[in-house]
Amino acid sequence: MSWDWQVFLTDDGSGRTYLEWMIQAWGWTLSVAACAWVLSVSVGVVVGTLRTVTKYPILVLCGNIWVEVFRNVPILVQVFLWYFVLPKIFPPMQHWSGFVLVVLALGFFTSSRIAEQVKAGINALPRGQAMASLALGLTPLQSYRYVILPMALRIILPPLTSESMNLLKNSSVAFAVSIPELTMFAMQAQEETSRGIEIYLAVTFLYAVSAFAVNRLMAMLERSLQIPGTVPLAASTSGGH
Secondary structure, three states, X not given: OOOOHHHHHOEOOOOOEHHHHHHHHHHHHHXXXXXXXXXXXXXXXXXXXXXOOOOOHHHHHHHHHHHHHHHOOOHHHHHHHHHHHHHHHOHHHHHOOHHHHHHHHHHHHHHHHHHHHHHHHHHHOOHHHHHHHHHXXXXXXXXHHHHHHHHHHHHOHHHHHHHHHHHHHHHHHHHHHOOOOHHHHHHHHHHHHOOHHHXXXXXXXXXXXXXXXXXXXXXXXXXXXXXXXOOOOOHHHHOOO
16 A cells, blocks of 8 residues: 555645645634534523523423424434525525534534533532522522532533534534535545545544644633632543543
């Protein structure tokens, strides 16, 4: 078996090298993952919190429906629904780019999983935390904002690290709707060059580097948010599980 890494320096027929094409695809992968992460955390925290407000059963029910719907439908099916089905039902969505639709699909899918983690983090707190904040005169909303959520989010950082890495890997489904990310690059470049080993090894390396970077960033975040006097959980131990 011969290796030909010079393939990355050859022209792909459009005036750029395969290396330049791969770097551009890497940028698309990171962009999809980053935007979906912001959306998933924002929605997941809200939905997860609503599922703990037992005083209002309708809010708990809405949160449970959100989680069960988005968590139990395969992500690739959700991408196709957002791209092919919903624009037919809601015509204004036909003007939305594939990038936006993929971000929505990935973000909402991951938000259902993060909502589960947020709920578990809140339920893991001693009840005295909420009772003490209310006794100090805080409203229930203020209690969640200043006391409960800051503590719960610290608790869920290790599983959130794993979920963030999964989101990065799940971004590969964007190839199904022609987003020019790493997986699509690998498929097309392999067909054009017949150098599948070199192409897929390079793409695998970039995915691994990206996932490791996410792991390290989340570990830094966990250390910066560590409560003084406590022993932090190693975020790195949750990576890949």
